[in-house]
Structures are given as C-alpha cells and as structure tokens.
Amino acid sequence: MIRPPPVIGHRGAAGLAPENTLASFRQAAALGAGMVEFDARLSADGVPLVFHDDGLARTTNGVGEVAEMSWAELARLDAGAWFGADFAGEAIPRLDRVLTLCLELGLAVNMEIKPDAGREAETARVCLEAVRGAWPAEAEPPLISSFARSCLEVARDLAPAWPRGMLVETVPPDWRAEAGRLGCEAIHAEHDGLESELVAEITASGLLVMAYTVNDKQRQQDLWEMGVTAVFTDFPYSS
Ligand code: G3P
Ligand code: MG
Numbered sequence: 001m002i003r004p005p006p007v008i009g010h011r012g013a014a015g016l017a018p019e020n021t022l023a024s025f026r027q028a029a030a031l032g033a034g035m036v037e038f039d040a041r042l043s044a045d046g047v048p049l050v051f052h053d054d055g056l057a058r059t060t061n062g063v064g065e066v067a068e069m070s071w072a073e074l075a076r077l078d079a080g081a082w083f084g085a086d087f088a089g090e091a092i093p094r095l096d097r098v099l100t101l102c103l104e105l106g107l108a109v110n111m112e113i114k115p116d117a118g119r120e121a122e123t124a125r126v127c128l129e130a131v132r133g134a135w136p137a138e139a140e141p142p143l144i145s146s147f148a149r150s151c152l153e154v155a156r157d158l159a160p161a162w163p164r165g166m167l168v169e170t171v172p173p174d175w176r177a178e179a180g181r182l183g184c185e186a187i188h189a190e191h192d193g194l195e196s197e198l199v200a201e202i203t204a205s206g207l208l209v210m211a212y213t214v215n216d217k218q219r220q221q222d223l224w225e226m227g228v229t230a231v232f233t234d235f236p237y238s239s
Helices: 022-030 071-075 094-104 120-134 147-156 176-180 196-204 217-225
Strands: 007-010 033-040 048-050 108-113 142-147 162-170 186-190 209-212 230-231
Touching: 007 022, 022 033, 022 094, 022 108, 033 094, 033 120, 048 094, 048 120, 094 120, 094 217, 108 120, 120 162, 142 147, 142 186, 147 162, 147 176, 162 176, 196 209, 217 230
Parallel strands: 007 033, 007 230, 033 108, 108 142, 142 162, 162 186, 186 209, 209 230
Antiparallel strands: 033 048
C-alpha cells in the first residue's frame, strides 16, 4: 500500500513558480515537500514531456497545440516568463529530466498521464517506458494516475507493480468496480465533491482518497480529518 505524505506539490509548486517546470520542482523541494504531481504528455513526434494544457498559449510564448509541435519546436519555447520575469528562460522539460531531478531532490512522484484523444495507449506506454529508463528499480516507484481509464489499463498491464490512482472530478457511482478492475490503490478526486460519508465508504473499502487542488489550509485540515490521505496543493510545505 502506498503511503503518500499529507501534502503533495501540484505541478511542482504551481502557486510559486511556473507550473511543471524544473524551477517548480526545485521550489517544491525547497519548501520541504516530500512528493510532487506533474502532467506527462507527448509532442507530435512522440517525445514524453511535462506540461498541463493541450494548448501553449496560457503558459508559454508559443501558440497552437502541444500535440502538433515537434519536441525541437517545443524545447525552444519560454515556459517561465508568463509567471514572472525572474523565471524567463524556463523551458518545457522532458519527462526524463523531471524524473532525474526529482530523484536528485529526493521527491516522491505522482505522474499524471494526460493523453491527447486517440493517443491514449501510446502516451501511457511511452511515459511508462521513460519512467522505467530513469527510475532505479530499488527506489519507491512513482504513483501513476490518469483521468483516462485506458491509460490506467496500460499501466496495469505494463507496470503492474507500480501503484495506480484513479483520477476523477466527481467520484462516480461505479468507483469500487472500476478501481478494482484497474487495480488502483487510491482515488484522486476534486476536493469540492468530497464529504465525510463518501470518504469513509471509500477508505473502508481499502482505497486511499487523495484530493485536488486544495490551497486553503482550513480545507486541507478538514479533508485530513475526514480521512483523506493527501491533498494536492499549489503551495506545498513540509508535512
Ligand atoms: O492530479 C491531480 C490534478 O492535477 C488533476 O487535475 O487538471 O490539475 O491535472 P489537473
Ligand atoms: Mg495534474
């Protein structure tokens, strides 16, 4: 059974540094976080990288869709200046670079697989292969999550020993059957939809509940008291 720390840095430390950049993971570690979440996806030419949105406009100086650009094109973009002048020059990182940095920093990892429509199996396979190439067998394996059930099926089949989290916005009525089928150890749910009875029912079944994205300290406390194991926050700290 996985034992994540109570506080997980969301996209690194997305409230304090440009999300999903090396600066963001360094910031999370500097704040004492024990674990970070990030979003893994593919470039047009199949390079696994760390980036949240489908489109480039919000968090880079580029335009268009990540899935339509080659890694060579994406690597030239600035993914830091939008957040603040101090971060100008931060790049979109490759997945293997994020993994090695997290290892260097001693950060446990939750890799969320974010596939483009129609590339679910490829995205999962390539991202899992990147983890296999970068992550020492003796280290605590990354927690793999996705909103895409087909990605979790690939993870279950290719890396059965790596723990999985079923990512949902609202906990669906068939959570028990689906988590069982996918061999998940946790349900990662949007925190607004969580209340005591539901959390108690899920945890009584042997699954963990992890809640995103929780930046309010009082709400974090309330969720832990409800039985939620971990909260994803943009402002991580030592816990
Ligand atoms: O993995 C938790 C959370 O990151 C899921 O939502 O949109 O922030 O990737 P999103
Ligand atoms: Mg995410």
